[in-house]
Amino acid sequence: MGPIVSMEDISLRYHSISGETLAVSHLDLSVESGEFISVVGPSGCGKSTILSMLAGLLPPSAGDLKINGHIGYMLQKDHLLHWRNIRNNALLGLEIQKKLTPENIEYVDFLLDQYGLSEFKDHYPWQLSGGMRQRVALIRTLAVKPDILLLDEPFSALDYQTRLSVSDEIGLIIRREQKTAILVTHDISEAISLADRVIVLTKRPATVKTIFPILLSVENYTPMKAREAPEFKDYFNAIWKELDVHV
Structure with a gap:
């Protein structure tokens, strides 16, 4: 049995009166069942566009997209x-x-x-x-x-203290319910504390720049406690270096 999500050589072009914009270019990404993936990248690089393709809201212009399960989408606002x-x-x-x-x-x-x-x-x-x-x-x-949860910056509207608490709670709920999750976020610490892998995207047009498998030595793991792991700052610094300085 293959991955629950597979994106092979995916590209997406927007067409408008003013011309054509390449938003995603030759992107390859696979996600295994039960895995929690965080996606980070420069502002406007196409992170949410990737979620829209996975949700079936935007068809890829090229490439092969396979999803082996039902999708649930959690947006920035609770609506x-x-x-x-x-x-x-x-x-x-x-x-x-x-x-x-x-x-x-x-x-x-x-x-x-x-x-x-x-x-x-x-x-x-x-x-x-x-x-x-x-x-x-x-x-x-x-x-x-749903088999797969798409999370489009679901904590961004909250104040910092509440954001920490809620991301901790929701991360634990997703793990307990054994769901596959793909989180888009601008917050590097949030990405590291929640994910099994952090995917770093390039500037637009988005493609995968680097993948960081996250392994943290912390007992009684929770997203909040993950931030106390000795490796945490090393992951943060490494991911920061991969991102554009204006993020």
């Missing part, structure tokens, strides 16, 4: 509907996909309970903190039982 309570927001994906079976509803209630939100299920989004809202957004994504 919770303010007129629906937390439980109904968590059920929204199932509702749209016409999968509101008793079994799936029970699974959502289990996730809300498992991740500390059951007592808030009748609350509305404006009554929750930013971190709690992101947990609801993740549960909404997990409810449809």
